Amino acid sequence: MSSITIILPFGGYAMYSEQGTQIRMLLRSGQVVEIGGNPERRNQTPNLNSVSTTSLVLAFAAIYLIWGSTYLAIRYAVETIPPLLMMAARHFTAGIALYAWLRLRGTPAPLRTHWKSAAIAGAFFFLGSHGMLAWAEQKVPSGLAALLCATLPLWIVALSKFLGKRRDLSGKVIAGLVLGFIGVAVLIGPAAFHSENNLSLFGAAVVLFCAFLWAAGTMYTQRAWLPSSSSLSSAMQMIMGGVLLCVVGAATGEAGRFYVAGLTLKSVLALAYLTVFGSLVAFTAFTWLHKVSSPTRNSTYAYVNPVVAVFIGWLLAGEPVGVRTLAATVIILSGVALVNMTGRESAESKHNRGDEVKFREHQCSAAD
Secondary structure, eight states: OOEEEEEOGGGOEEEEESOHHHHHHHHHTTOOOOOSSOHHHHTTSOOGGGOOHHHHHHHHHIIIIIHHHHHHHHHHHTTTSOHHHHHHHHHHHHHHHHHHHHHHTTOOOOOHHHHHHHHHHHIIIIIIIIHHHHHHTTTSOHHHHHHHHTTHHHHHHHHHHHTTSSSOOOHHHHHHHHHHHHHHHHHHOGGGGSTTOOOOHHHHHHHHHHHHHHHHHHHHHHHSOOOSOHHHHHHHHHHHHHHHHHHHHHHTTOGGGOOGGGOOHHHHHHHHHIIIIIIIIIIHHHHHHHHHSOHHHHTTHHHHHHHHHHHHHHHHHOOOOOHHHHHHHHHHHHHHHHHHHHHHHHHHHOOOOSSOOBOHHHHGGGGO
16 A cells, blocks of 8 residues: 555644555554554554543653642742752752663663654753743742643643744634733733832743743644653753753853752752653653544643642742632633544544545544
């Protein structure tokens, strides 16, 4: 059979074939099958029917609850540790530990091209997004930072349209985008423009850009040439991100501002929590979910993280939660929900458009 396989955005697959009947038989078989293409790419898509419900629940709990709590942990860590070096220590330590454990267990060594892709992903996720987030949390409350980061799905939709991955934007999607950014405006509020207000507009803008970079990194990793092992891929991205953070942190003079004698127990414990739970546990779960679940379902952590972060910030750090914050939370999450709901409806109603057959969405139902 003459065929070629093209990797689509968000991990989907399209097949162009002269024998449509055989393709339809494959679709009905309930198996994830890739015809043609690189052998290593074929092995990167697992059989979703074999994924246990317990594993999915634990993975989603990790990205929901742990990542929601990391915003306050970052705020505590940067009190006495420079932000870029703190993130460098967090991700490099977690990455090296995970990489060593996997290699000792017999996981094959990655190729040179894998390291190149991991460096690019690490630059998006860790140097750009996490590094800038740590810097911004010196100036904005952790709950507000989490709410601004909740715009991630909106950025993914916008990037998809800009890069030509999405042919059109429905009225619901446009409404969701507008609603989400109206929520951001409500969250910041007109009082932020007065000089006596403590909120840093630049810091808030940096957090928004962090969400944009994470969206760009998410889209990149769907097509990047990375190891078939999601854990090994996570480790490599954290290692390369940690190296880049250390280099940039040293170049910007953070090493000269770091004093061991000035460390507090709270900052040290926060860094340990971020390293073990935020990086080793949650990011590994995040990477694994990209292989076994749909992008729409994966992005739902954007609903939960802000709620967890705002509550923990209020409970443990006394961060204020006023009417404007609550209203902005509802508006932003409503916009995100509208975008995700429309994306799910679009994916489920999509059918064969002549030269394109997308069949992996069918397998995602096994994760319910």
